Amino acid sequence: MPDRAYPHTSLGEIIRRQRELAALPMRQLADAVGISNPYLSQIERGLREPSEAVLDAIAESLATTADALYTEAGYVEPETDDEPEAVSLLDAIKAAEELTPAQRRALAEVYRGFVDANAVRRRRKGA
The missing domain is CATH 1.20.5 (Single alpha-helices involved in coiled-coils or other helix-helix interfaces)
Structure with missing residues (x-):
């Protein structure tokens, strides 16, 4: 894995990419998480940082974990297990x-x- 500066990508970009990969419309994800569509839009654009509870709900709705989102965004350096x-x-x-x-x-x-x-x-x- 190439060296990268941490954090390299905004958490919102990762959330948007995962939502798009899951083919979920923004409104549907916002409804599933229990937040407003404009709030989710602000998170995805990096204007707002979600609380831990909101991030956990977003991750669950995207069939992933908050840890995986943080890691992908570069907030947590992944372990390098050469198994x-x-x-x-x-x-x-x-x-x-x-x-x-x-x-x-x-x-x-x-x-x-x-x-x-x-x-x-x-x-x-x-x-």
């Missing part, structure tokens, strides 16, 4: 000719998100 299984799984994903390039990228991104979220969770439990 052989991780490398071989990513290699298998890259070599899967039955998938389109976009599907391989998406699958690898989901896998890395899970690995990063688990690393954050382990660090929080150890702290």
Whole structure:
């Protein structure tokens, strides 16, 4: 993974990208979270930072975790576990000719998100 400055991306950009990947209209996500559409818009544009409760509700609605969103935004540096299984799984994903390039990228991104979220969770439990 390339070196990056932390934080590199606004949390709102990550939330917007995840919402778009989930094909959720902004209004539908706002309703699911229990916030107004304008408030969600402000979060996505980086004008407002969500509270922990709102971020947890957003993450749950997007089928992810707040930790994964923070990690993707660069607020938490992911652990660099060089496990052989991780490398071989990513290699298998890259070599899967039955998938389109976009599907391989998406699958690898989901896998890395899970690995990063688990690393954050382990660090929080150890702290």
